[in-house]
Amino acid sequence: MRTLLLLCLWFVSASGQQSDPLAEFSLPKLDGPTLRSDELKDKIVVLDFWATWCENCVSEIPEFNKLEKEYASRGVKVIGLAVQSGWASDIQKFAKEYKMRYTVLVGNDDTVSDFGVISFPNTYVIGPGWKLYKKYSGVSETKAADIRRDIETLLKTSPEPKGAKITNED
Numbered sequence: 001m002r003t004l005l006l007l008c009l010w011f012v013s014a015s016g017q018q019s020d021p022l023a024e025f026s027l028p029k030l031d032g033p034t035l036r037s038d039e040l041k042d043k044i045v046v047l048d049f050w051a052t053w054c055e056n057c058v059s060e061i062p063e064f065n066k067l068e069k070e071y072a073s074r075g076v077k078v079i080g081l082a083v084q085s086g087w088a089s090d091i092q093k094f095a096k097e098y099k100m101r102y103t104v105l106v107g108n109d110d111t112v113s114d115f116g117v118i119s120f121p122n123t124y125v126i127g128p129g130w131k132l133y134k135k136y137s138g139v140s141e142t143k144a145a146d147i148r149r150d151i152e153t154l155l156k157t158s159p160e161p162k163g164a165k166i167t168n169e170d
Helices: 002-018 055-074 088-097 109-115 143-157
Strands: 026-028 034-036 044-050 076-082 103-106 122-127 131-137
Touching: 026 103, 044 055, 044 143, 055 076, 055 143, 088 103, 122 143, 131 143
Parallel strands: 044 076, 076 103
Antiparallel strands: 026 034, 044 122, 122 131
16 A cells, blocks of 8 residues: 555656646846747746845856757757846846846746745746746756756657757767
8 A cells, every 4th residue: 555655646746747838927038028938838948036136046047058058059948037136127237247148037926926936046947838847946966967967858859949950069
């Protein structure tokens, strides 16, 4: 009976990774235009909920810059969703100071609630169909490597994302 219970619990947690589509959003980018989540449905997305006052969030910026550089040509989107961080102009200054090279959106409390975020940083790896693949709460020494592994897995199992560029690296 104990084995059956453990098996059921394992199945529930594993099936939760490819669940129903995530909450929708329509949020302004720091550079002006609005980004709607439905524009991302055919892509692999790394969506990071962060705040300017969160030291752990700031410590992850260099890794997200590396992910953007590494995977943008393969159609993967890295997005920082800034919340509880003041006005867009405040976030813009911060993004410039910390040399953020990926898309930054200005979020709000509704977005935080819709995604069930209760702490920062909170990072979602999202597969095609806008479905959650994995969620990371907090920081860890292996987080960037784990996200890379998730991206590689999704790239192998997903059709070529729209906008991806094929490169030959010999």
